Amino acid sequence: MPAFQTSPGMRDILPADTARWRRLNAVFAEIAGSAGYGQVITPLLEDIGVFTRIGDATDVVTKEMYDFRDKGDRHVSLRPEMTASVCRSFAQHRPAALPWKVWYTGSNFRYEKPQRGRFRQFDQVGIEVLGVDDAHLDVEVIALAWEFYAALGLTEVNLIVNSLGEPEDRAAYVEALRTHFESSDLTEQGRATLAKNPLRVLDSKREGDAAAVAAAPTIADFYSSEAAQHFATVQSGLQRLGIPYTVEPKLVRGLDYYRRTIFEFQGGTLDSAQNALGGGGRYDGLVEALGGPATPGIGFALGVDRTLLACEDEGVFGDDTAPVDVFVVDVVGGQEAVAITAELRAAGFSADRGYDNRSMKAQMKLANRSAAPLAIIVGEEEVASDSVIVRPMARDAGDQQRISRSDLISHLKETS
RNA sequence: GUGGUCAUAGCUCAAUAGGUAGAGCACCAGGUUGUGAUCCUGGCGGUUGGGGGUUCAAGUCCCCUUGGCCACCCCA
Numbered sequence: 044m045p046a047f048q049t050s051p052g053m054r055d056i057l058p059a060d061t062a063r064w065r066r067l068n069a070v071f072a073e074i075a076g077s078a079g080y081g082q083v084i085t086p087l088l089e090d091i092g093v094f095t096r097i098g099d100a101t102d103v104v105t106k107e108m109y110d111f112r113d114k115g116d117r118h119v120s121l122r123p124e125m126t127a128s129v130c131r132s133f134a135q136h137r138p139a140a141l142p143w144k145v146w147y148t149g150s151n152f153r154y155e156k157p158q159r160g161r162f163r164q165f166d167q168v169g170i171e172v173l174g175v176d177d178a179h180l181d182v183e184v185i186a187l188a189w190e191f192y193a194a195l196g197l198t199e200v201n202l203i204v205n206s207l208g209e210p211e212d213r214a215a216y217v218e219a220l221r222t223h224f225e226s227s228d229l230t231e232q233g234r235a236t237l238a239k240n241p242l243r244v245l246d247s248k249r250e251g252d253a254a255a256v257a258a259a260p261t262i263a264d265f266y267s268s269e270a271a272q273h274f275a276t277v278q279s280g281l282q283r284l285g286i287p288y289t290v291e292p293k294l295v296r297g298l299d300y301y302r303r304t305i306f307e308f309q310g311g312t313l314d315s316a317q318n319a320l321g322g323g324g325r326y327d328g329l330v331e332a333l334g335g336p337a338t339p340g341i342g343f344a345l346g347v348d349r350t351l352l353a354c355e356d357e358g359v360f361g362d363d364t365a366p367v368d369v370f371v372v373d374v375v376g377g378q379e380a381v382a383i384t385a386e387l388r389a390a391g392f393s394a395d396r397g398y399d400n401r402s403m404k405a406q407m408k409l410a411n412r413s414a415a416p417l418a419i420i421v422g423e424e425e426v427a428s429d430s431v432i433v434r435p436m437a438r439d440a441g442d443q444q445r446i447s448r449s450d451l452i453s454h455l456k457e458t459s
Numbered sequence: 460g461u462g463g464u465c466a467u468a469g470c471u472c473a474a475u476a477g478g479u480a481g482a483g484c485a486c487c488a489g490g491u492u493g494u495g496a497u498c499c500u501g502g503c504g505g506u507u508g509g510g511g512g513u514u515c516a517a518g519u520c521c522c523c524u525u526g527g528c529c530a531c532c533c534c535a
Binding site: 048051101102103106107124151153155156157158159160161162165166167169232236243246247248249296298307308317319320321322344345346347348349350372374402403404405406407408409410411412418420422423424432434436437438443 | 460461487488489493494495496525526527528529530531532533534535
């Protein structure tokens with residue numbers, strides 16, 4: 044066992060996997076960029092107040108934050124999510140041109156018990172839009188996430204939407220829920236949840252709570268006409284775009300700041316409890332809570348790790364390896380390889396080489412393992428005749444050739 | 460945080476009722492003078508996650524601890 048290993052819930056992403064990470068991020072950046080979103084990069088560390096504004100009924104804030112006092116005695120926390128940071132950034136810089144459309148990618152930290160698809164340091168990609176109340180924006184935001192999954196090649200993704208209504212609707216509904224559950228048969232844990240946040244009882248997976256949850260009042264009965272209209276516009280927009288969705292009246296989300304439209308993407312292939320690939324919603328009021336002007340906002344965050352798990356389940360990744368163009372085998376000391384790889388790279392070819400002056404057989408094995416289509420071989424004969432061997436590595440790629448040393452680059456350019 | 464389960468070479472796993480650790484892959488070196496991918500031979504490699512206990516003897520039993528996984532919880 045190694046003397047040191049990663050902390051619980053944290054891990055190294057090794058070269059074998061990072062290609063997928065880069066692809067995922069590249070796809071996301073492309074989609075967000077094509078819709079007029081700019082990237083925002085916010086600090087990993089924020090004043091803890093930025094996050095406590097999110098709400099005191101969510102475990103993310105009350106139990107799971109990596110908070111501590113820095114050397115200046117500031118109470119800070121590693122960010123447990125991105126939305127609050129983005130809203131803080133908006134309140135701090137007050138961009139004049141609205142809407143402010145941004146996307147981001149990065150790590151978040153939550154001190155939870157790790158499981159598959161649930162890490163203490165986990166990555167998200169997401170977007171936030173501040174300053175527009177339009178229900179059509181809700182449609183755009185949801186559609187972008189949908190497009191992203193499609194662009195990755197995922198097909199088993201289910202979109203679930205709901206509306207929490209206007210703040211007053213939501214408040215009235217919460218009271219109705221409280222009344223209902225207080226007179227219902229709930230488990231002990233269910234009662235504890237009820238005391239903190241009645242909405243979350245709807246999320247219970249305990250059998251003992253199932254009957255009470257099934258009999259609970261539904262949010263749809265509490266919508267004001269504005270909320271109902273907003274939600275109807277969102278749904279008709281999704282239909283117009285041909286995006287399949289399911290309305291789930293019992294969908295509630297973990298963070299307390301959501302109002303009106305909320306949505307979640309579930310992976311059809313993920314049978315574990317961690318099947319939420321991503322989610323988001325409207326959070327009008329969050330910027331104000333962070334000291335900014337009253338500003339409507341909406342966005343989503345998608346879990347990179349879970350999305351990658353879904354990609355793996357659906358087999359959307361082909362061969363990730365990106366071999367170099369050329370592998371240089373030098374059995375005359377290595378100086379030739381130094382010069383040749385430098386020339387090749389300067390000419391635009393990617394090139395790797397063998398080291399430690401190993402035997403030709405050993406270096407050829409390295410060349411083979413590198414999957415480079417071509418090997419350049421330099422031995423005594425080549426040095427003596429001022430030439431190199433250019434050897435195609437594939438079985439059916441023909442014979443090797445001896446090329447004049449000075450013609451190497453031009454020869455490769457002609458044949459590639 | 461609660462409950463359950465697992466932990467053996469770099470990786471995937473073996474090891475009869477406790478008797479003192481093995482295979483495949485990978486890696487390295489050879490297979491008659493420069494050339495890989497197949498094949499053959501050999502080699503490297505583990506105080507069996509860590510600590511303590513029971514026993515003549517523990518990878519195999521007990522306790523503690525660390526970590527993975529699963530469920531609850533929470534959420535992406």
